[in-house]
Amino acid sequence: MAGAAQQPLPVVVLISGHGSNLEAIIEATRCGELPVDIRAVISNRPDAPGLTISRRAGIETVVIDHTCHADRAGFDATLQTSIDAFEPGLVILAGFMRILTPGFVNHYRGQLINIHPSLLPEFPGLNTHQRVIDAGREVTGATVHFVTAETDGGPAFLQARVAVRRDDSAETLAARVLRQEHRLYPQAIHQLAAGRVALATGDQVTLDGVPLETVPVLDTGA
Numbered sequence: 001m002a003g004a005a006q007q008p009l010p011v012v013v014l015i016s017g018h019g020s021n022l023e024a025i026i027e028a029t030r031c032g033e034l035p036v037d038i039r040a041v042i043s044n045r046p047d048a049p050g051l052t053i054s055r056r057a058g059i060e061t062v063v064i065d066h067t068c069h070a071d072r073a074g075f076d077a078t079l080q081t082s083i084d085a086f087e088p089g090l091v092i093l094a095g096f097m098r099i100l101t102p103g104f105v106n107h108y109r110g111q112l113i114n115i116h117p118s119l120l121p122e123f124p125g126l127n128t129h130q131r132v133i134d135a136g137r138e139v140t141g142a143t144v145h146f147v148t149a150e151t152d153g154g155p156a157f158l159q160a161r162v163a164v165r166r167d168d169s170a171e172t173l174a175a176r177v178l179r180q181e182h183r184l185y186p187q188a189i190h191q192l193a194a195g196r197v198a199l200a201t202g203d204q205v206t207l208d209g210v211p212l213e214t215v216p217v218l219d220t221g222a
């Protein structure tokens with residue numbers, strides 16, 4: 001008997017800005033490459049350009065303006081209630097520029113992922129590309145990781161590398177890394193949707209049930 005078609009994984013995507021990673025996820029889904037059901041896009045900024053991408057795609061779009069909340073805990077509580085109403089199996093941070101409280105992060109343990117534009121654990125935080133250039137690095141990249149209470153510090157499970165050119169500015173480097181992010185993030189989400197990647201006890205990532213010793217790197221040719 002043929003097996004039943006796999007149910008798409010319900011997801012919610014959180015954004016703050018341009019939403020180009022969101023767009024890549026929507027495209028991969030639309031083209032049948034990514035078995036996810038994007039139940040909602042939530043932005044903490046009412047003017048985020050990514051909101052247009054989401055609305056145009058017909059996805060339910062929610063704004064929760066962080067400036068209208070007295071503190072981080074209050075914002076996170078509202079955000080959590082909104083997310084949970086969509087019953088996602090995965091929450092995807094795609095350029096979501098807010099530090100999340102440990103309570104929020106723990107609520108979604110193993111179901112909350114982020115993409116960061118460096119080869120973590122190197123260069124966490126902001127202003128990544130300029131710091132990579134200033135440090136004289138010849139290779140940088142992007143990392144998809146589970147989110148834990150430590151900002152950009154959760155266990156990684158897929159990376160892409162990008163060569164740094166001698167004449168790169170932070171802007172040119174950011175643009176090339178971003179292009180690779182658009183390939184990397186859908187593939188990483190695919191691994192989760194297919195049940196191949198999981199977060200086990202002790203913050204150990206497993207791939208196909210086997211503990212991941214080194215973070216796999218996509219061959220992007222970049």
Ligand code: GRF
Pocket residue numbers: 017018019020021022050094095096115116117142178181
């Ligand atoms: C990306 O570089 C991502 O790695 C970082 O924020 C940026 C978001 O870009 N977390 P976009 O909004 O997806 O275009």
